[in-house]
Amino acid sequence: MSRETYYSVRMRAALGGSHENGGKHISGGEKICTFSQLQSSVNDLLQKGLHHSKGTPDFLQVQLELIDKPIHYLPPLPVQTFRANDVKHGRDIAKSLLRKIGIHHDVIKKAFDYISNLQTIRGAILLDANSGERLDSQKDRGIRVSRFDWEIPNFQKWATHYGMNDSSRLKEALVLASKVCHHPATIAELCWSDDPEYVTGYVASKKYGYQRITKLKEVGDDFGLRIFFVDATKPLQQYISYLENEPIFIYWEEEAIDGNIN
Ligand code: WAQ
Numbered sequence: 044m045s046r047e048t049y050y051s052v053r054m055r056a057a058l059g060g061s062h063e064n065g066g067k068h069i070s071g072g073e074k075i076c077t078f079s080q081l082q083s084s085v086n087d088l089l090q091k092g093l094h095h096s097k098g099t100p101d102f103l104q105v106q107l108e109l110i111d112k113p114i115h116y117l118p119p120l121p122v123q124t125f126r127a128n129d130v131k132h133g134r135d136i137a138k139s140l141l142r143k144i145g146i147h148h149d150v151i152k153k154a155f156d157y158i159s160n161l162q163t164i165r166g167a168i169l170l171d172a173n174s175g176e177r178l179d180s181q182k183d184r185g186i187r188v189s190r191f192d193w194e195i196p197n198f199q200k201w202a203t204h205y206g207m208n209d210s211s212r213l214k215e216a217l218v219l220a221s222k223v224c225h226h227p228a229t230i231a232e233l234c235w236s237d238d239p240e241y242v243t244g245y246v247a248s249k250k251y252g253y254q255r256i257t258k259l260k261e262v263g264d265d266f267g268l269r270i271f272f273v274d275a276t277k278p279l280q281q282y283i284s285y286l287e288n289e290p291i292f293i294y295w296e297e298e299a300i301d302g303n304i305n
Protein backbone atom coordinates (compact mmCIF):
# COMPACT_ATOMS: atom_id res chain seq x y z
CA MET A 44 0.00 0.00 0.00
CA SER A 45 1.14 3.51 -0.70
CA ARG A 46 0.58 6.81 1.13
CA GLU A 47 1.25 9.17 -1.76
CA THR A 48 -1.67 10.84 -3.50
CA TYR A 49 -2.31 9.26 -6.87
CA TYR A 50 -4.48 10.09 -9.83
CA SER A 51 -6.12 7.88 -12.41
CA VAL A 52 -5.77 9.30 -15.94
CA ARG A 53 -7.82 7.85 -18.78
CA MET A 54 -7.98 8.60 -22.48
CA ARG A 55 -10.29 7.43 -25.26
CA ALA A 56 -10.25 8.50 -28.88
CA ALA A 57 -12.65 7.81 -31.74
CA LEU A 58 -13.18 8.72 -35.38
CA GLY A 59 -16.54 9.72 -36.84
CA GLY A 60 -17.75 11.25 -33.59
CA SER A 61 -17.62 10.10 -29.99
CA HIS A 62 -18.00 6.42 -29.08
CA GLU A 63 -21.51 7.13 -27.79
CA ASN A 64 -22.46 8.62 -31.14
CA GLY A 65 -21.28 5.69 -33.19
CA GLY A 66 -17.65 6.75 -33.77
CA LYS A 67 -15.06 4.06 -34.50
CA HIS A 68 -12.78 3.32 -31.55
CA ILE A 69 -9.22 4.43 -32.32
CA SER A 70 -7.33 4.19 -29.06
CA GLY A 71 -7.65 4.16 -25.29
CA GLY A 72 -5.20 4.30 -22.43
CA GLU A 73 -4.97 4.40 -18.69
CA LYS A 74 -2.34 5.43 -16.18
CA ILE A 75 -1.88 6.00 -12.49
CA CYS A 76 0.45 8.83 -11.50
CA THR A 77 1.30 11.40 -8.84
CA PHE A 78 0.27 15.06 -9.08
CA SER A 79 3.69 16.09 -10.40
CA GLN A 80 3.51 13.44 -13.14
CA LEU A 81 0.05 14.48 -14.34
CA GLN A 82 1.19 16.74 -17.14
CA SER A 83 3.55 14.20 -18.69
CA SER A 84 0.99 11.40 -18.26
CA VAL A 85 -1.66 13.42 -20.10
CA ASN A 86 0.93 14.16 -22.79
CA ASP A 87 1.81 10.47 -23.18
CA LEU A 88 -1.87 9.59 -23.56
CA LEU A 89 -2.42 12.41 -26.07
CA GLN A 90 0.55 11.17 -28.05
CA LYS A 91 -0.90 7.66 -28.01
CA GLY A 92 -4.39 8.77 -29.06
CA LEU A 93 -3.47 11.33 -31.70
CA HIS A 94 -0.86 9.31 -33.59
CA HIS A 95 -2.43 5.96 -34.20
CA SER A 96 -2.27 3.53 -37.08
CA LYS A 97 -6.08 3.23 -37.02
CA GLY A 98 -6.42 6.89 -38.02
CA THR A 99 -6.50 10.42 -36.64
CA PRO A 100 -9.36 10.80 -34.16
CA ASP A 101 -11.90 13.60 -34.32
CA PHE A 102 -13.00 12.88 -30.75
CA LEU A 103 -10.65 12.49 -27.80
CA GLN A 104 -11.39 12.65 -24.11
CA VAL A 105 -8.93 12.71 -21.22
CA GLN A 106 -10.23 12.34 -17.70
CA LEU A 107 -8.41 12.49 -14.41
CA GLU A 108 -9.60 11.55 -10.96
CA LEU A 109 -8.03 11.48 -7.55
CA ILE A 110 -7.76 7.91 -6.30
CA ASP A 111 -9.36 7.88 -2.89
CA LYS A 112 -8.42 4.38 -1.85
CA PRO A 113 -5.21 2.48 -1.16
CA ILE A 114 -3.31 1.12 -4.13
CA HIS A 115 -2.47 -2.57 -4.03
CA TYR A 116 0.65 -4.08 -5.49
CA LEU A 117 0.68 -7.31 -7.51
CA PRO A 118 3.49 -9.16 -9.28
CA PRO A 119 3.23 -9.56 -13.07
CA LEU A 120 1.94 -12.87 -14.40
CA PRO A 121 4.68 -15.17 -15.68
CA VAL A 122 5.14 -14.89 -19.46
CA GLN A 123 5.53 -17.57 -22.09
CA THR A 124 5.55 -17.20 -25.90
CA PHE A 125 4.16 -19.65 -28.48
CA ARG A 126 5.22 -19.25 -32.12
CA ALA A 127 2.38 -19.60 -34.63
CA ASN A 128 2.97 -20.20 -38.35
CA ASP A 129 -0.27 -18.57 -39.44
CA VAL A 130 -3.58 -17.31 -38.05
CA LYS A 131 -5.25 -20.73 -38.02
CA HIS A 132 -2.33 -22.23 -36.13
CA GLY A 133 -2.35 -19.27 -33.68
CA ARG A 134 -6.07 -19.56 -33.00
CA ASP A 135 -5.75 -23.34 -32.58
CA ILE A 136 -3.06 -22.71 -29.96
CA ALA A 137 -5.36 -20.18 -28.24
CA LYS A 138 -8.22 -22.70 -28.22
CA SER A 139 -6.06 -25.46 -26.81
CA LEU A 140 -4.74 -23.14 -24.06
CA LEU A 141 -8.33 -22.21 -23.15
CA ARG A 142 -9.22 -25.93 -23.08
CA LYS A 143 -6.27 -26.60 -20.77
CA ILE A 144 -7.45 -23.85 -18.40
CA GLY A 145 -10.72 -25.81 -18.15
CA ILE A 146 -13.11 -24.07 -20.53
CA HIS A 147 -15.41 -26.47 -22.34
CA HIS A 148 -14.92 -27.03 -26.06
CA ASP A 149 -18.51 -25.86 -26.79
CA VAL A 150 -17.97 -22.59 -24.92
CA ILE A 151 -14.74 -21.92 -26.84
CA LYS A 152 -16.53 -22.60 -30.12
CA LYS A 153 -19.39 -20.29 -29.10
CA ALA A 154 -16.89 -17.54 -28.19
CA PHE A 155 -15.11 -17.79 -31.56
CA ASP A 156 -18.46 -17.83 -33.43
CA TYR A 157 -19.47 -14.75 -31.46
CA ILE A 158 -16.17 -13.04 -32.33
CA SER A 159 -16.70 -13.59 -36.04
CA ASN A 160 -19.77 -11.30 -35.96
CA LEU A 161 -18.28 -8.54 -33.84
CA GLN A 162 -16.98 -5.04 -34.45
CA THR A 163 -14.17 -3.64 -32.31
CA ILE A 164 -15.42 -2.03 -29.13
CA ARG A 165 -13.39 -0.10 -26.60
CA GLY A 166 -13.88 -2.43 -23.65
CA ALA A 167 -13.85 -6.11 -22.80
CA ILE A 168 -16.65 -8.62 -23.36
CA LEU A 169 -17.56 -10.73 -20.32
CA LEU A 170 -18.64 -14.27 -21.15
CA ASP A 171 -19.91 -16.90 -18.74
CA ALA A 172 -17.12 -19.50 -18.73
CA ASN A 173 -19.70 -22.26 -18.31
CA SER A 174 -22.32 -21.33 -20.88
CA GLY A 175 -20.59 -18.87 -23.21
CA GLU A 176 -23.44 -16.36 -22.67
CA ARG A 177 -22.54 -12.69 -22.56
CA LEU A 178 -22.73 -11.35 -18.99
CA ASP A 179 -22.18 -7.60 -19.33
CA SER A 180 -25.02 -5.51 -20.69
CA GLN A 181 -22.66 -3.04 -22.39
CA LYS A 182 -23.15 -4.36 -25.92
CA ASP A 183 -21.26 -1.68 -27.88
CA ARG A 184 -18.97 -0.55 -25.11
CA GLY A 185 -17.86 -3.53 -23.07
CA ILE A 186 -16.18 -3.14 -19.70
CA ARG A 187 -13.13 -0.89 -19.65
CA VAL A 188 -10.53 -2.03 -17.12
CA SER A 189 -8.95 0.99 -15.52
CA ARG A 190 -6.70 2.13 -12.67
CA PHE A 191 -3.61 0.02 -13.29
CA ASP A 192 0.01 0.83 -14.03
CA TRP A 193 3.60 -0.36 -13.76
CA GLU A 194 6.36 2.15 -13.18
CA ILE A 195 8.76 2.18 -16.10
CA PRO A 196 12.07 1.56 -14.23
CA ASN A 197 10.66 -1.56 -12.57
CA PHE A 198 9.12 -2.76 -15.84
CA GLN A 199 12.46 -2.26 -17.62
CA LYS A 200 14.23 -4.24 -14.93
CA TRP A 201 11.74 -7.06 -15.48
CA ALA A 202 12.11 -6.86 -19.30
CA THR A 203 15.91 -6.96 -19.09
CA HIS A 204 15.84 -9.89 -16.70
CA TYR A 205 13.63 -11.95 -19.03
CA GLY A 206 15.13 -10.66 -22.31
CA MET A 207 11.74 -9.23 -23.34
CA ASN A 208 11.09 -6.21 -25.52
CA ASP A 209 10.44 -3.26 -23.17
CA SER A 210 7.57 -1.90 -25.31
CA SER A 211 4.75 0.04 -23.71
CA ARG A 212 2.31 -2.26 -25.52
CA LEU A 213 3.62 -5.36 -23.78
CA LYS A 214 3.72 -3.46 -20.48
CA GLU A 215 0.11 -2.28 -20.75
CA ALA A 216 -1.19 -5.71 -21.81
CA LEU A 217 0.69 -7.56 -19.09
CA VAL A 218 -0.44 -5.10 -16.40
CA LEU A 219 -4.05 -5.36 -17.52
CA ALA A 220 -3.94 -9.18 -17.66
CA SER A 221 -2.22 -9.37 -14.25
CA LYS A 222 -4.94 -7.19 -12.71
CA VAL A 223 -7.77 -9.05 -14.43
CA CYS A 224 -6.48 -12.55 -13.64
CA HIS A 225 -5.83 -11.72 -10.00
CA HIS A 226 -9.59 -11.64 -9.41
CA PRO A 227 -11.00 -15.08 -8.54
CA ALA A 228 -13.95 -14.60 -10.93
CA THR A 229 -11.63 -14.48 -13.95
CA ILE A 230 -11.11 -17.93 -15.45
CA ALA A 231 -9.24 -16.73 -18.55
CA GLU A 232 -8.68 -13.79 -20.86
CA LEU A 233 -8.33 -13.90 -24.65
CA CYS A 234 -6.92 -10.82 -26.40
CA TRP A 235 -5.54 -9.52 -29.62
CA SER A 236 -4.94 -5.95 -30.69
CA ASP A 237 -7.14 -3.88 -32.97
CA ASP A 238 -4.01 -2.13 -34.30
CA PRO A 239 -3.70 -3.36 -37.92
CA GLU A 240 0.06 -3.95 -37.75
CA TYR A 241 0.16 -5.84 -34.44
CA VAL A 242 -0.76 -9.52 -34.69
CA THR A 243 0.56 -11.00 -31.44
CA GLY A 244 -2.09 -11.69 -28.80
CA TYR A 245 -2.45 -13.81 -25.71
CA VAL A 246 -4.43 -16.11 -23.48
CA ALA A 247 -4.01 -15.26 -19.81
CA SER A 248 -5.06 -17.00 -16.62
CA LYS A 249 -3.96 -17.15 -13.02
CA LYS A 250 -3.28 -20.84 -13.51
CA TYR A 251 -0.85 -20.62 -16.46
CA GLY A 252 0.08 -16.94 -16.68
CA TYR A 253 0.36 -14.69 -19.71
CA GLN A 254 0.68 -16.95 -22.76
CA ARG A 255 1.59 -14.93 -25.84
CA ILE A 256 0.79 -16.24 -29.32
CA THR A 257 2.72 -14.59 -32.15
CA LYS A 258 -0.05 -14.60 -34.78
CA LEU A 259 -3.74 -14.37 -33.96
CA LYS A 260 -4.87 -12.26 -36.92
CA GLU A 261 -3.71 -11.10 -40.36
CA VAL A 262 -1.64 -7.94 -40.81
CA GLY A 263 -3.99 -5.12 -41.90
CA ASP A 264 -6.96 -6.44 -39.93
CA ASP A 265 -8.19 -3.74 -37.53
CA PHE A 266 -10.52 -5.98 -35.56
CA GLY A 267 -9.31 -6.58 -32.01
CA LEU A 268 -10.84 -7.75 -28.79
CA ARG A 269 -10.66 -8.71 -25.18
CA ILE A 270 -12.86 -11.47 -23.84
CA PHE A 271 -12.93 -12.38 -20.15
CA PHE A 272 -14.24 -15.87 -19.36
CA VAL A 273 -15.93 -15.38 -16.03
CA ASP A 274 -17.11 -17.60 -13.17
CA ALA A 275 -20.73 -16.46 -13.15
CA THR A 276 -21.37 -17.86 -9.67
CA LYS A 277 -19.34 -14.91 -8.29
CA PRO A 278 -21.17 -11.55 -7.85
CA LEU A 279 -20.95 -9.76 -11.21
CA GLN A 280 -21.31 -6.16 -10.01
CA GLN A 281 -18.45 -6.57 -7.53
CA TYR A 282 -16.31 -8.05 -10.27
CA ILE A 283 -17.03 -5.17 -12.66
CA SER A 284 -16.34 -2.68 -9.90
CA TYR A 285 -12.96 -4.35 -9.26
CA LEU A 286 -12.09 -4.15 -12.97
CA GLU A 287 -13.08 -0.50 -13.27
CA ASN A 288 -12.14 0.97 -9.92
CA GLU A 289 -9.66 -1.04 -7.87
CA PRO A 290 -6.26 0.67 -8.17
CA ILE A 291 -3.44 -1.77 -8.86
CA PHE A 292 0.27 -1.26 -9.37
CA ILE A 293 2.38 -4.07 -10.74
CA TYR A 294 5.71 -4.51 -9.04
CA TRP A 295 8.32 -7.11 -9.85
CA GLU A 296 11.01 -8.30 -7.48
CA GLU A 297 13.78 -10.50 -8.75
CA GLU A 298 13.87 -12.64 -5.64
CA ALA A 299 10.09 -13.20 -5.61
CA ILE A 300 8.87 -16.54 -6.88
CA ASP A 301 7.52 -15.82 -10.36
CA GLY A 302 3.77 -15.51 -10.49
CA ASN A 303 3.36 -15.75 -6.74
CA ILE A 304 0.54 -13.52 -5.52
CA ASN A 305 1.33 -11.86 -2.20
N1 WAQ B 1 -10.21 -2.59 -20.73
C1 WAQ B 1 -10.95 -3.46 -21.42
N2 WAQ B 1 -10.73 -3.75 -22.72
C2 WAQ B 1 -9.73 -3.12 -23.34
C3 WAQ B 1 -8.89 -2.20 -22.66
C4 WAQ B 1 -9.18 -1.93 -21.28
N3 WAQ B 1 -8.46 -1.07 -20.56
N4 WAQ B 1 -7.96 -1.74 -23.52
C5 WAQ B 1 -8.22 -2.35 -24.69
N5 WAQ B 1 -9.29 -3.18 -24.59
C6 WAQ B 1 -9.88 -4.02 -25.63
C7 WAQ B 1 -10.57 -3.22 -26.73
O1 WAQ B 1 -11.67 -3.97 -27.20
C8 WAQ B 1 -9.51 -3.13 -27.80
O2 WAQ B 1 -10.08 -3.01 -29.06
C9 WAQ B 1 -8.78 -4.47 -27.64
O3 WAQ B 1 -8.84 -4.75 -26.25
C10 WAQ B 1 -7.34 -4.43 -28.07
O4 WAQ B 1 -6.67 -3.35 -27.41
O5 WAQ B 1 3.23 -8.50 -27.29
O6 WAQ B 1 -2.35 -3.92 -27.99
O7 WAQ B 1 -4.74 -1.94 -26.78
O8 WAQ B 1 2.50 -9.50 -25.48
O9 WAQ B 1 -5.02 -2.71 -29.22
C11 WAQ B 1 -1.36 -7.93 -26.74
C12 WAQ B 1 -0.02 -8.58 -26.98
C13 WAQ B 1 -1.52 -6.57 -27.36
C14 WAQ B 1 1.12 -7.78 -26.40
C15 WAQ B 1 -2.90 -6.08 -27.07
O10 WAQ B 1 -4.48 -4.37 -27.37
C16 WAQ B 1 2.38 -8.66 -26.39
C17 WAQ B 1 -3.18 -4.69 -27.53
P1 WAQ B 1 -5.17 -2.99 -27.74
Ligand code: MG
Nearest residue numbers: 070236237238
Ligand atom coordinates in the same frame (compact mmCIF):
# COMPACT_ATOMS: atom_id res chain seq x y z
MG1 MG C 1 -5.48 -0.81 -29.98
